[in-house]
Amino acid sequence: MIILPVRVGELLGDVDDTRAALLALDFAEYALDVQADALDPRLYAVCRAYTSAAREAVGPGRAPERLVRASDEFFTVGTEFPGHSAVTGVAEWAVRIGCQEMLEAAGALSPASRIKVTVRDVATRVQSDLGRWYAQQTPDDPNRAKADRAARWEEARRQLLHIITTEPNPHTS
Template structure:
């Protein structure tokens, strides 16, 4: 039997830091899609903007005003919704963490902070799996086994992550094999 979460961890060890940073954002974006009906429009828009700005910063290899503005905007919007955990919990924290995978050093440098410990793409992948599991467990019909539903959802999220990683893997040397 293939243990999908273990396979994902093995595959993520093989990708470079830039690719891992992009994957972390993709994984968080997938969970946003899963929970889209429960995320308030302003929070969702701010999450999507930070994802886009972080992708851009990672590609540029430097922090830029769009990244810092998007991060501040998400924190501002998330703070407004703080009293309602169903609005804040599904998106803001996960996206902020995913963006940190590839931009934390940029943000620390810009702010003059000492380097902190870095999140890894695998950390975000596992958080996404856990969020998907909790989300599905909360939506079980009466009498359904919530633990089993959560376990299956975590597994399916890991499977999606592996499929996404493979589907987006660049061809070695840029050679196309169509």
């Protein structure tokens, strides 16, 4: 039997830092989009702005003003909506993978708030979060645990396909 979450983890262990940061953002943005209806529109907008600004910063390797502003807005607006960390937390993790040092250097994050997180952690968290979210969509179903497992499996499949379809061919240019 092929265990898709294991294969996802193996593949993610082989990507370079830039690719890991971009894949983490891809996974987080997908999770945000799936669960968008569960978020206040303003909170969703700042989450997407934060991940989008991070994506722009990963390539050059420095924190542009847009990323610093997006970080401030993300944390400010986030405090207005407690209880959404299951959805917004994965966005924070994804941004931290590629931008934590940049944000610290820009003074937008304190080094004391540093977290160690990997793209594998983000992938696993998205699988878990979406599994739980899909299971909660059918609260009267006696097989919610089965729905959770099935959704986690499908998310691992989606991630695996995403990794494969976006992986650059090492034999060109």
